[in-house]
Amino acid sequence: EVQLVESGGGLVKPGGSLRLSCAASGFTFSNAWMSWVRQAPGKGLEWVGRIKSKTDGGTTDYAAPVKGRFTISRDDSKNTLYLQMNSLKTEDTAVYYCTTDLDEIYYYYMDVWGKGTTVTVSS
Amino acid sequence: SSELTQDPAVSVALGQTVRITCQGDSLRSYYASWYQQKPGQAPVLVIYGKNNRPSGIPDRFSGSSSGNTASLTITGAQAEDEADYYCNSRDSSGNHHVVFGGGTKLTVL
Numbered sequence: 180e181v182q183l184v185e186s187g188g189g190l191v192k193p194g195g196s197l198r199l200s201c202a203a204s205g206f207t208f209s210n211a212w213m214s215w216v217r218q219a220p221g222k223g224l225e226w227v228g229r230i231k232s233k234t235d236g237g238t239t240d241y242a243a244p245v246k247g248r249f250t251i252s253r254d255d256s257k258n259t260l261y262l263q264m265n266s267l268k269t270e271d272t273a274v275y276y277c278t279t280d281l282d283e284i285y286y287y288y289m290d291v292w293g294k295g296t297t298v299t300v301s302s
Numbered sequence: 303s304s305e306l307t308q309d310p311a312v313s314v315a316l317g318q319t320v321r322i323t324c325q326g327d328s329l330r331s332y333y334a335s336w337y338q339q340k341p342g343q344a345p346v347l348v349i350y351g352k353n354n355r356p357s358g359i360p361d362r363f364s365g366s367s368s369g370n371t372a373s374l375t376i377t378g379a380q381a382e383d384e385a386d387y388y389c390n391s392r393d394s395s396g397n398h399h400v401v402f403g404g405g406t407k408l409t410v411l
């Protein structure tokens with residue numbers, strides 16, 4: 180069964196740091212492009228960023244609100260995706276989902292989603 | 303532009319057909335994908351590409367596109383289709399980013 184399981188969420192003070200993990204199973208993780216998507220309470224989905232597979236360069240892209248503060252990485256030996264979040268702001272409060280990324284010539288989609296982990300930034 | 307625009311809310315009578323739309327410049331170059339999200343649950347992919355359904359998605363869900371507008375059509379809406387629906391595509395500005403629409407709350411009456 181293809182599965183993504185996020186962990187690492189919690190309560191953190193503004194300015195603090197947190198690292199989220201996403202454990203993948205049921206597919207060849209090393210070949211997958213992966214994204215993080217977040218959803219603030221009562222709001223819509225927001226793309227956070229993505230990492231390509233190492234064979235495709237392993238490069239990362241980030242949404243403007245998190246660029247310079249968040250870092251996405253992967254450990255293919257552990258089938259795990261990470262999101263390092265620094266300098267956290269109250270507006271980063273959200274449920275964070277990891278997803279698989281399929282980026283084709285004329286279309287893009289997120290095939291598999293985890294159940295999410297909740298991050299609350301509050302003093 | 304990197305934005306995708308959706309109507310905030312749409313309603314449909316049980317068993318009738320409903321179309322949910324998504325507008326944006328990026329849709330002139332890329333097909334939208336569509337996600338269904340029920341309260342307290344993660345989103346689920348329902349349509350991708352020109353009109354492709356993942357395994358397990360009922361065939362009452364279909365997708366189409368014209369110009370800068372993508373549409374998700376539910377033919378014969380069921381009570382369990384009541385949910386939030388989001389469109390998504392690659393940003394066409396060349397920055398390799400991804401964009402989501404603001405979401406449409408579908409109510410089945």
